[in-house]
Amino acid sequence: MDDFVCDTLAQAGLSDLIKVFKDEGIDRESFDMLQDADIEKLIPKMGPRLKFKNLFRRLKAEQTPNESPNHFPTHGHQKGEATDVTEVLRSTSGTEQGKRKSGQQLDSKGQPAAKRKCETNSSTEREAKILSEVREIMGDIYAKLQDDGDLNKFLKNEITKLSTDKREMVGVFGKTGAGKSSLINAVIGQANLLPIGDLNACTSVMIKVEANMEDKYEAEIEFITKEGWQDEMWSMWQYLCDHMDQENDDEDDDYENKLSAHYGKDRKQTKPDEFMDPKNFREIPEFLQSKTKTLTFHSAEMLSEGIAKYTKNDPNQGEGKKLKRLYWPLVKCVTVKVPNIPLLQHVTLVDLPGNGDRNKSRDQMWKEIVGKCSTVWIVADITRPASEKQSWQILKRTASLMGNGGECQNIHFICTKSDVFEDFQQHTAEDRLNLILDRNMKTKLAVKEEFKKLHNVKKHFSEDNFEVFTVSSKEFLVGELKEHSEIPKLQKVLQDLNDCHSETLNYVSGAHGILSLIHGASKRKEDDRIKEVCKALEENLTSLQTESINNEMKKIYKAFNALLQKGVEESKNSCEDNLMSTLYPEERDGRGFHKQLKKAVENEGVWVPKEGREININMKLASPLIDSIDKEFRKTFPNDGKCGPFNGAINKFSIVTKELKEKYKNVELELVFLKSEEERLKMSLNKSIRKRKKTVYNSLTKTIKEKMEDCYREAAAFTGRGTLQNMRETIEKHVHRSKNTMFEDAKKVMMNHLDNLMVDVLKTLEDTMRESIELSLETDDLSLPDVSAQLERVQKLHAELNSC
Template identity: 30%
Template sequence: MAEGSSRPCGGSDDSLEGNPKKKCRRDQTPEDGEQGTLKNCKRMQNELKTILEKSSQKLSQFLPVISQPGAREGILYLRNRLISLKPDILMDPIYIGLFGSTGAGKSTLLNAIIDKNFFLPVSGSSACTSCVVQINTSRSKQHEAKIHLLTDEEWKDELKGLVALVDPSEDSEDNSERSEAALKISAIYGKGAENKSYEELCRMKPIISIPPSRCTIFRETTAEELSDKMCPYIRSPTIAAGEMTEEDRKMQIWPLIKNVEVTLPYSQVIPEGVVFVDIPGTGDFNSKRDEMWKENINKCSVIWVVNSFQRILGEKIHEMLLREGMKAFQSGMCRDISLVATKSDDLNLEEYRWEKKKKNINKHDAILERNEAVKQEKSRMIKKKLEEKLPNDLEVVHKADLVYTVSAREYWQKEILSKEETEIPKLREYVRKFYIKQKRNVLMDHTMEAITIFSLIWSLRANKHAQYQLAKRNHLREIIVQKIADLEKDIKECFLPIEQPLKEGVEEAKKSYKAAIRSILSRNHGYQGYHQTLRAVCLKKGVYASRTFYRIDINSSLAQPIYEKIDMNFGKVFRIQMGTCSTLKTCLDAFKEAMQQKLQEAQIKLMADNEHKLAFLKQETDFIVAEAEKLVLQKKAEIYQSLVVSIQNDLLLCYEEAAAVRGQQAYQRMQTILSNGIMRAVESGMFERAENSMREHLQNMKEQITKKLEEDFSNMLSLAFCPWDQLDGKLPDLQNEFLNINFIHKTLQSATTS
């Protein structure tokens, strides 16, 4: 916006929600309305970018005329703050995770969501996706896929475990873990390599071509061409040795694939900046891929637990996945979770008619009737679990749509259900609305931060007389030091609700750990070779993602009684986004309000001649507290996982000893080693050490918060009360920019409240 304009930036004829008259058109779709909203967001973002660039340029041009050291550093700080405000807010990714077991239909669902049938590999007879796959859109006209491979060190770390699983001295009974390990080794080193030692394999040259960059990139003009190129790399092998096609040989690199990033040209069905993450349901044997598995779950703002309709009606795997997903509320960025039932059109009409005593119902009505019944049943189940684990003030606990029943097949074929009845459009609409809400809030935060900076610049002209400024700064510093000391006490009290449940959880864990051991070590699986699965668990320090037995985690199972006791209060304390009366956010908010009150009182004594200085100090206080809240978000996962990490560390030697067992009755001997080892660890205080570890992490967080606040407020005061005598009458005129940003912020506020 040019300086001196008679109308503030953004104009009064265009609101964030678009032109109301356009909404009345009969042919307008929800996508059109949301596209209008996004267009206005983009316009305001661009206007903000222009204002920030002009303002930082003015400050840069002003720097050469300043010689006073303190003043120069201050102007540099303000200019860099303006530059650091990321202008492309709408490009910051929002992750939506599709989390489900193999064969659940995640890839088929994702193909329908992005409106590209058979883009990701799908199979009617076997599981396909073998790694984490991310899909996003960009303004590029090309379709791109980046195939990231494990480093040599990461692969060799996995190779040790694979060799242990295919030890030739072991019996040759059929076992899925052993078979998969042998398949991985032979895929990389050739037929018969599975019988060689780790040292021999390390000296061998792989039979496949591995790019030095450990990354293969495909760029194609069409989705079909990209799909043909990338699919062999992200599909699990389903062929037996000796029956390979040319495409199968391309697939031989699959054991080395870490993750795949796919970028598609911009499409109206999905906003630019939304990243879909296809997450395997259980993790991975490879330590790095399993670490990425956890990271991907924790960075997702939305998690869809995906499973096929028949499995949801029968198996309980979706409940296990829901529990895993709900952990992201405690330790990650998750704000919403839903169950997505795929293949909702898969119904035997005659059986349904007989079961429901409805001889004349047609398939269309039967599908919709059954879908609604399953929605109600599973919604009650999910709501109950959410209420048990999460604070009542969370929006997800009360939301209407906890379950979606979708049919990707009918989305394309439209033989029985309409597109709307497949609920694919409903999921897209949810994604767009969630995206718009999040981006609008972030845009508001950025405009508020810019206003903070302009407020200070506005107030600088009044900073005269060094001794006077120093006295004012010292007076406020004493107030702030006292308030931070008060906050430290409040944070300590804030953690108290976790203390008693933590103690109770430890006592419960000491009582129930034997049952947890039995459930993992002594269950009758009905499969041969479970001792190899157990060896894999031990090789991976108590955690293993099995395709047959799903995710096995001894450490989490032992810690589960503690988590069941602390989960509710932990959520209340660390639910930074919501702020109930007993959360850590409430402590920080109370501290912020107390600071604002003290600054208001100081206005009378210290800043009666400078309203803008008070406005800056208040707004900068908001910013500093918001930065402290970010610290909480970064650290809460570490605190939450401290119990499991402590237990795992206590049992490392036990796992190593069990993993080394070979020969006859290996399974029974591993059971004994693990049972006795866990028992000794419990008797020596394993759960108490885990309890103390969480307490230490809580104490460290309290100290980090207070230290950060002390440093940030000290910098704020030094800047705000630096004497600017030399600058009087020379500061650049940024009044028009200040007014324009204020207008953008008020427009955003108005749209949000409406």
């Protein structure tokens, strides 16, 4: 530990932390590299931690452009003085610090971007300054509040709840060769970031792309579990042994590729009990230790090369070159962290395989991420996007996971390689432009017409949620026609997702409410009308507001119950006929279908081939139930957030009425707090409901799958002659025996989930507001600090934000 760290902490009044920093070996260089997670670990107590974070932000902000990244001035702002966060924005939002040797951020011509100010407009920069200043004020207030007393504890908890970390997820789908990686590279201005292979090598694992607050490139490799790999490996090995005399199909080749990728040319000579030998994992000991592997690089090119063996499936990687191990079969997800990318400050791009995975943990993660995406990009080659089956199959297959079963608001269909024409360069520049514009227009119309035909998809997304883009990553980076590529429009999509106006406003509104409460409570005198105010608020809470929400919920519950009952009857009457199209498909011969059905029953009723129609017995059986409630579900739990859940009942909630504020002027400040508490609580509940509604919706298919599990195990055990017919008969008999109870049970489970959600929402609403009323109005505490100056300042900032 050097004098710089010691002096910095001492001058800031944080001498108690000197020993902690010394024990952890924090010197001048590592001090500058501290991240939020490191600070949380170093300083577990909230008060000192908030003080240190304010100090850290001030030091960063005061750093001049000519100073090295590790130099901090040791003087600080006076209390109440606004912090200039231009440098903070620069360090966290994408300002380039000097020239990069490689992997640098590029301008539209593919050249290194010139050093510039933060790429945000003036209003965004002003909002960031306001948020930083209010955070600093609330950190100081938190440190002044005492640790004893109900009101002090309550206020500290309220300040803690103010912090939010917005993170939007954008999922990117597309078949091999469609240009997903090139698209992502172009949109974020990093031409050489994600590995771009030939058509034989495809991305086989999820890749998350996020901003890095440090000036370096990182990759975090998350592995599947040892147990998961062992189960999957044994299953694949056994399957290949059982079918070694039969002609291979694409899925068999996938099994072979997975095993050969990791175990190499000796795979067939390796005995099953040798597969988990530690010598096979020398380069990735983290896999056996169940840890995440972190790799650091100095450039985008180095990262791209370094992660290829963890992400790329290249069946020909051993031909004509030295055979090497590939680790993608063992990888669950790769998170790439890139410095100086403003568009990713609050956005994560996820390069997704087109379907789930045989490995259960990887498949579960895939479903969870698809369900969390607020926007989805479907990427297809512009040559024949309207008739390109795989892209539309991805959309049809994932629509329910993203819509009613997820959080997605918008689908963007992106047609890549818009500059690719035969003999393109032989035309004049004007002709090339006309060719591009004409095809782009026709392509958009054709794709939109194709979307109109997807009736099942349109249960979850309207035409207003669907937009088509035409892009050329190559043209955007280095071409003469770059202004006609719509990559800037996609960048605008990400910029809009980054917009934190609502989060900033919520934080400042909450801070204004808390400061109002502290000031009002500290100035409050003995007043008999306090009991009168509390009584009026309680009446509003119970008789007017929660009763209104409860009545709306009862209507919704009744509607779902009736719709599901119709779905149950339809399911009982049609389940056996519906099953026929799955068990006896006309377009598949018996031999090929036998292998696919076998894989489906081994995988709990689901098999998704590389191409062609999937087998999903659970979804087929549950479809009448799902169809019965799709429309009502989307209305009750919309993803767009305009109306809000439960037909807007939560958003309409308010116990602080205009009449109440006019009548009780003596507690005006306390009512300001209660109003801000209402808004914070409604925002929190809406987020919670958006997550929990996925459990409600997906419970129908989940229950059917559970009711079919014994049947699948029995069907999977058949081997030899007659296996196909035995599997079919086993499934048919089970459905026939179970149909009178299975669908009723699915309905009961869903209604229970819905009822529990409603009960929890009402309880949270009542309990939280009742506690807030009691502590803000009925608790006297003479130990509260004087916050009059801070309240006046935050009131001005709050008014400024509201005027935006």
